[in-house]
Amino acid sequence: MSQAVVAASLTFVLLMGTAVALSNAPERQAVTLSVLGLGLTVLFLALQAPDVALSQLGVGSAVLPLMVMLAVRKVRSIR
Numbered sequence: 613m614s615q616a617v618v619a620a621s622l623t624f625v626l627l628m629g630t631a632v633a634l635s636n637a638p639e640r641q642a643v644t645l646s647v648l649g650l651g652l653t654v655l656f657l658a659l660q661a662p663d664v665a666l667s668q669l670g671v672g673s674a675v676l677p678l679m680v681m682l683a684v685r686k687v688r689s690i691r
Contacts, residue, residue, distance in 0.1 A: 621655035642680040649673035 628648040635641040651674030656665035 617658045618655070621651065624656055625653045638680060638684045642684070644679040645680065646673050646677040649654050649676070 616619045628651050632641055635644055652672060653665045653669045656668055669685055
């Protein structure tokens with residue numbers, strides 16, 4: 613793909629990574645982590661790594677945020 617797509621994807625990943633790190637609430641972190649996973653998927657596709665992009669789409673965009681939200685729910689139910 614073109615260098616502009618790669619540069620735009622890298623910029624988006626940089627911004628979303630910063631947003632995840634600066635979020636205070638775990639729920640917001642999980643949502644922004646999911647968006648970061650989608651951004652990484654686009655970046656991997658732009659870098660012509662479809663197998664890595666597919667793995668990132670499954671794990672980074674769906675499974676990991678779900679695990680975080682389930683853990684937050686469990687911790688809050690214990691309190």
